[in-house]
Amino acid sequence: MKISDIDICNLPPLMGMFVDYLEAECGRLLEESPQFMQLIREDHELLDEYDFLNMITDSNGITKALKLNYEETEALARFCLVEADINCWKQLQMYLLGMAHAMEAIELLKLK
Structure with a gap:
């Protein structure tokens, strides 16, 4: 089982x-x-500047065909890279936080 297989909506309350x-x-x-905050700012700037990016990230998704010009295609590529970087930072931070907690647990077990 991978961590991505866990449905956090059905976990026990604790x-x-x-x-x-x-x-x-x-x-x-x-x-x-x-x-990281620079990536967040860039993400928001791209979303503010290009309306079609909001349509892509909206929960309804893309509802019509997109006809993008070169500038918009470049913006979409940059947006995808920024989003990927943000997700990598979050995953790495979560991993490091989990490792810190695991090390604390190991140290507590050594004391007993």
């Missing part, structure tokens, strides 16, 4: 609270990174 805590802590730590 485990759900732990996941919420981890996500909040991960977000707090990432907000301290100037590089």
Whole structure:
């Protein structure tokens, strides 16, 4: 089983609270990174400048064919790269946070 196979909507309440805590802590730590915040700013600037990006990220998805010019195609490519970078940062931070908690648990077990 992979971590991506876990449906967090069906976790027991205590485990759900732990996941919420981890996500909040991960977000707090990432907000301290100037590089990550630059990616977030760039993401928002692209969304503000190009309306079709909002249509793509909307929960309804793309409802009509897109006819993009060169500039819009470049913006879409940049947006995809920025989104991928943001997700990589989040995944890495979550991994590091999980490893820190695992190491704390190991140290507590050594004490007993």
